[in-house]
Amino acid sequence: MAIPTTRTNQNAEILIHEEICSGCGLCVSVCKNFSLEIKNNKAVMSSSSVFGCIGCGHCMAICPTGAIEINGRTLSPKDLFPIPSKEESSNYESLLNLFKRRRSIREFKEKAVEQEIIDKIIEAARYAPMGLPPTDVHIMVLNSKEKSNAFAKDFVDHLDTMKWLTSNWFLTLMRPFWGKSNDQLFREFIKPAINFFKEEMKQNHNYLTYDAPLTIYFYGSPFSDPADPIIAATYAMMAAESLGLGSCMLGTIHPLIQNGKNAKQLREKYGIKYTSREGLVVVFGYPAVKYLKGIQRTFASD
Ligand SMILES: Cc1cc2nc3c(=O)[nH]c(=O)nc-3n(C[C@H](O)[C@H](O)[C@H](O)COP(=O)(O)O)c2cc1C
Structure with missing residues (x-):
C-alpha cells in the first residue's frame, strides 16, 4: 500500500548503511511517518510506519554521516544539495520589502520573457511545499504573447458553450444547494465578468491574460492537495518579482475548465493532463507601469 500520485504509486525504499550510522536518532525524530527507529544504537526500519516511506527525504537530508539513502517516489540521493547558509538567503526585511513592492501587474511591455528567466521562475516554484511528496503539481507554460492570447481567446469561446452556467434558471435551481453567498x-461577480470578457474579446481586447508575454497554469491532479498548485503559483509570483517582472494571478480560468466535454477538449488542446480541485493561472511580463506607493493590507479577522 502506498499513497498514490500521478507520478508514482509505490513506496520509497529506505537503505541504512549500518556501519556508518552513529545512532544519533535525528532521522527518527524528523520522520513523522514513523518509518524508522533506533535499535541497538542503530537506525533501523520500524514496523509501525503509517503509510510506508513517502519519500520526503527528511531523514536522508538530516543524517550527519550520510548513513541513509532513500530511493523511489522520484527521490534519490542525487537530489541532495548543501543547504544555503542563512547569510546567503534573504532576511525578514528584504523579504518583506519584496512582498510590499509586489502589485498585481496587468500592463506589460512589448518584451518577451527570456527562457532563462522562465527557467528561474519555474525552478523557484519547484521548492514550494506540497501536501505529500512527490508534488503532483503540473504546469502549462505559454511563453509568448501570441500563445497567451490564443489561449484566452479559446477560453472565451469555451465560455460561450457554458451560457447555462449564469442563466437565471440555473442560478435559481442551484441556490438551495449552494446557498446565498454563492x-x-x-x-x-461571475455573470458580469464572463459577459465582460466575451464582449471585450470580440473587439480583440484581452482582459483575461492581459496580452502578457508569459502565462503559466499551475494545476494539480485528482490526487493532489488542492492547495499545492496555489502555493507553487505564489512562489513563482514572488520569484518573478525578485527578477524584475510583474505578475497577476487569474482565478477565473481554472474552475471553468474542469467539467464537461468542451472543457476536456480545451484541456487536451493545451496538453493539460488532469482536472484538479484547485489550480491557478498566473501571467507574467515586464511591467509597463510603475507604482509609487504600496498599500497597507489587513486580514478580515484582524
Ligand atoms: C486567487 C486570486 C485570483 C485572482 N484573479 C484575478 C483575475 O481573474 N483577474 C485579475 O485581473 N486579477 C485577479 N487577481 C488579482 C487581484 O485582483 C489582486 O491581487 C488584488 O486586487 C490586490 O491587488 P494587489 O495584488 O496589487 O495587491 C487575483 C488574485 C488572486 C490572489
Whole structure:
C-alpha cells in the first residue's frame, strides 16, 4: 500500500548503511511517518510506519554521516544539495520589502520573457511545499504573447458553450444547494465578468491574460492537495518579482475548465493532463507601469 500520485504509486525504499550510522536518532525524530527507529544504537526500519516511506527525504537530508539513502517516489540521493547558509538567503526585511513592492501587474511591455528567466521562475516554484511528496503539481507554460492570447481567446469561446452556467434558471435551481453567498457571487461577480470578457474579446481586447508575454497554469491532479498548485503559483509570483517582472494571478480560468466535454477538449488542446480541485493561472511580463506607493493590507479577522 502506498499513497498514490500521478507520478508514482509505490513506496520509497529506505537503505541504512549500518556501519556508518552513529545512532544519533535525528532521522527518527524528523520522520513523522514513523518509518524508522533506533535499535541497538542503530537506525533501523520500524514496523509501525503509517503509510510506508513517502519519500520526503527528511531523514536522508538530516543524517550527519550520510548513513541513509532513500530511493523511489522520484527521490534519490542525487537530489541532495548543501543547504544555503542563512547569510546567503534573504532576511525578514528584504523579504518583506519584496512582498510590499509586489502589485498585481496587468500592463506589460512589448518584451518577451527570456527562457532563462522562465527557467528561474519555474525552478523557484519547484521548492514550494506540497501536501505529500512527490508534488503532483503540473504546469502549462505559454511563453509568448501570441500563445497567451490564443489561449484566452479559446477560453472565451469555451465560455460561450457554458451560457447555462449564469442563466437565471440555473442560478435559481442551484441556490438551495449552494446557498446565498454563492448565488450572490455568481449573479454579482461571475455573470458580469464572463459577459465582460466575451464582449471585450470580440473587439480583440484581452482582459483575461492581459496580452502578457508569459502565462503559466499551475494545476494539480485528482490526487493532489488542492492547495499545492496555489502555493507553487505564489512562489513563482514572488520569484518573478525578485527578477524584475510583474505578475497577476487569474482565478477565473481554472474552475471553468474542469467539467464537461468542451472543457476536456480545451484541456487536451493545451496538453493539460488532469482536472484538479484547485489550480491557478498566473501571467507574467515586464511591467509597463510603475507604482509609487504600496498599500497597507489587513486580514478580515484582524
Ligand atoms: C486567487 C486570486 C485570483 C485572482 N484573479 C484575478 C483575475 O481573474 N483577474 C485579475 O485581473 N486579477 C485577479 N487577481 C488579482 C487581484 O485582483 C489582486 O491581487 C488584488 O486586487 C490586490 O491587488 P494587489 O495584488 O496589487 O495587491 C487575483 C488574485 C488572486 C490572489
